[in-house]
Amino acid sequence: MPAHRKSLDQHALHNTKPHDRAADTSHVPSGRPRFPKDLDKSLRPVFKRICRLLQERRALTSADGELIRLYCLAYDRHERNVALLRQEGELCTYIRLDSNGVAHPQVKTNLRLKVCSDAERQMADALNKLGFTPTAKDRAKPTSGAQTDEIIPGSMADLMPELVRKAR
Numbered sequence: 001m002p003a004h005r006k007s008l009d010q011h012a013l014h015n016t017k018p019h020d021r022a023a024d025t026s027h028v029p030s031g032r033p034r035f036p037k038d039l040d041k042s043l044r045p046v047f048k049r050i051c052r053l054l055q056e057r058r059a060l061t062s063a064d065g066e067l068i069r070l071y072c073l074a075y076d077r078h079e080r081n082v083a084l085l086r087q088e089g090e091l092c093t094y095i096r097l098d099s100n101g102v103a104h105p106q107v108k109t110n111l112r113l114k115v116c117s118d119a120e121r122q123m124a125d126a127l128n129k130l131g132f133t134p135t136a137k138d139r140a141k142p143t144s145g146a147q148t149d150e151i152i153p154g155s156m157a158d159l160m161p162e163l164v165r166k167a168r
Contacts, residue, residue, distance in 0.1 A: 006018065009153070012152050012153075013152060013154060013155075015063065015152075018041040028082055030063030031060070031061050032051060032055070032060060032062075033051065033060075033061060033062050033063070033064055033066075033068065034062075034065060035047055035048075036065065036066075036069045038069075039069060039072055039073070040076065042076075043072040043075070043076055045073050046071075046072050046075055047068055047069075050068050050071060050072075050130070051064075051068065053068075053132070055130075056128060057131070059130075059131055064130065067126055067129060067130060068126075068130070068158075070122070070126065071122075071123055071130075072127055074119045074122040074123045074126065075119075075123060077115065077119045077121035078116055078120060078123060081115045081116045081119065081144025082116055083113055085110055085112045085113060088110055088112065089110065090109060090110055090113060091103050091107055091108070091109060092107070092108060092109075092110045092111075093106065093107050094106050094107075094108055123155045
């Protein structure tokens with residue numbers, strides 16, 4: 001017969017962690033990434049917007065900077081190529097030479113369409129990894145805030161706080 005399940009208070013008293021319950025917060029401390037030096041200054045609002053949205057969800061860490069940087073690069077590539085794609089249209093006429101060197105016009109899809117769709121795919125992948133999709137937002141755990149000393153009820157720090165010095 002299996003052992004009875006410990007309550008959360010018993011786990012706190014014994015300084016153990018329940019292995020069968022999901023943690024409410026991530027063990028990763030929260031932080032804010034620095035703006036990368038290789039990004040254009042015009043991408044600063046995009047970087048800050050993503051950081052602000054992650055911070056509102058309490059899911060921003062200092063290690064997210066590289067993934068946000070990749071999102072910004074894909075966003076910039078997508079923005080530039082979509083503007084050109086709108087001007088040129090989705091179908092373009094290209095000149096093809098046959099084996100005799102005679103030019104033949106040929107209608108094909110614009111080559112920028114593939115660049116745009118690849119950038120969209122990269123942006124969607126980065127947003128999924130950052131927790132912005134409906135399925136990923138439920139899996140993303142809030143980051144832990146600043147480490148605070150938790151006083152466990154019935155412990156030495158609770159019963160005799162004058163004996164326990166706080167290390168700073």
